[in-house]
Amino acid sequence: MQYKLYKKGQIIKLSHFANAHKELSFNQIIDFYSVFGGLNVENFTGELFLDIENLLLKNYEKINADFNFNAISSYALNLLAKNSRKKYSILRKISHFKGLSIMQEMLNLGILKLEKSKEEKFFKDKRYKLKKDLRSYVIQDKLVFKDNFTRFFFRFLKSNEKLILKGEFDIVLNDIKLNLEHYQSFCFEQLACEYLEEQFQVLNVQSYWNKELELDVYYKDENLCFIGEVKFKHKKICKNILNQLKFKAKRLNLTPDYYILFSKNGFSEQFDKSAEKNVLLYDLNAFKKLI
Template sequence: MKTKVLPPPCHEPKNRRLLKAVAVSDGKAINVFRRAGLNRGDGYSTCSEMRRIGILYEEHSRESMPPAVPGAKKRKEERGYTVQPKIRFVHPFHRFWYTFVEPHAEEIEKGDYRDFFEDMRNSFDRYVSFTFEDLSNALIKRAFETEDPIFEKGNYWDRHNEFDLVARTRDERVIVGECKWKGHKICKSQVSKLRSKCERSGLKPDYLALFSKSGFSKELKGSDDPNLLCFDLEDFERLLA
């Protein structure tokens, strides 16, 4: 089965371990390599091979490191810190394959799907949450395309926090977003948490954007804050137009 849908290099043990680690980790290079049992050198060389055949790509951090000051000591939390990329699958199919199919390939080939479906039941919401982030980035671009087009968007991470969405428009307006694929509504406390994260990371958003699978509390729905943008599942229908 695997030989029919994946290029030959994907079947090599080291490459398989890396691809499985990319599928279930946060994507940060050091975490992927650790989960795959690879040192930094082997990890990057294996990743390079997977990029060459079009399976993976690297998403680079947009964090700006402060300039080094000669003779100045770094704070404890800054020592040894390096900005690192995230490793992503080029095609969503491969993320699905290495999340759900590859771990159970032998059983599936024998006609035994029990562990596969159990894994799907337990992990599908987490899997979809990453897709929801991608769609949220597409939706915010659509929302601003006529008034003030977005030229930069995507995840943002630094030494302090991770953000599902940070976008910048042509007029240099900044949008920071949080995406929640959860079974409960987003309430006002989420806005306060997002503002605190922005302050910690030195981000000064012009807009806060919330994307929710299950909608919003009455308080958020009734908000008259023009700089707070709330998107529920119905709003995603714009992407089908």
């Protein structure tokens, strides 16, 4: 196999990946991009798990040499690849000073990039005591891997290093199969944000989070506001997802111009019966615009 990692910090777009891999169908491009986006591979067989085994597991030592980090840094990256990505989440497992040092190093190297929180700081009035649960609350930014492959590596390969080196590929592949849908859901969210930036000709569409709730998609400026949810499930989504989204808007005192839903496998008939002009529905085919 001939491969190379793209330069650290280089953004690898879906369009770049698709143009390099004409041998893949559209659906395959989405799956393969979620795993290999950021790794320059000449061609694929089209069988995702076969290619993971032959291109990644069997070449693990070569690939691992490109991620020359110590054990504690690798562990921190594994935690970020698995969890909510909040900046301070790894500090529950790693000492505060060491964790902050690792985060800064990875940001400087371009392995990670920062997604700034959109949560507004609450006003602290010295005349009144804050509620107990707010006294230690800190607004957190999130940390995002520079590309899909780097996240995949630390999520599934580095954490299974001992098994891979023993050649126990079936166990590793089973772990990947069991957790791939959850892993891919964030890749799907990122593509949704990229799509909406093109659709509305805006920048910095991202997720939103605060102490109480999270939104997969959030954008607000003086002229436009939209929020959304992104579901990467092997089933159609029903209208309760829209109802939950509207409830979140109320909690945030938002009146969005649009409520936006992305679903990998489409929508239930409930949406056909009660079409709303300010509700936009997109399935996987929407991302063809990005290719």
